[in-house]
Amino acid sequence: MQSPVTAYVLFPTESGLYFKAGYSYATLKISENIVSGSSYPDEDIMGYHLNVGYEHDLGEAFVRGEIGHSEWDTVTVKSNSNRTSYSADLDGTSYRISIGKAF
Secondary structure, eight states: OOOOEEEEEEEEOTTSEEEEEEEEEEEEOOOOOOTTOOOOOOEEEEEEEEEEEEEEEOSSEEEEEEEEEEEEOOEEEEOTTSSOEEEEOOOEEEEEEEEEEOO
16 A cells, blocks of 8 residues: 555643544555456545544653554455456554654
């Protein structure tokens, strides 16, 4: 998959808890080599994300712990011969710990 382009909004609270909602767009690159000569087109997909996390201030840096869920479009592609099709559901849950520096 081409790296997704994502836009999100972060809703912080005074206690360090935050909520994040986002939207992503990506192109799923399909580069299958089939003996029969069939090929499959690339597919543009969109996804929505909801996350909840906690941020702790470390002075000049911060640490975040986050859990989130993403819902992506279901992908269905057909071969150029229309004999075969494949479907994939790319939804999932993510966990993240990150360290950063505010500028």
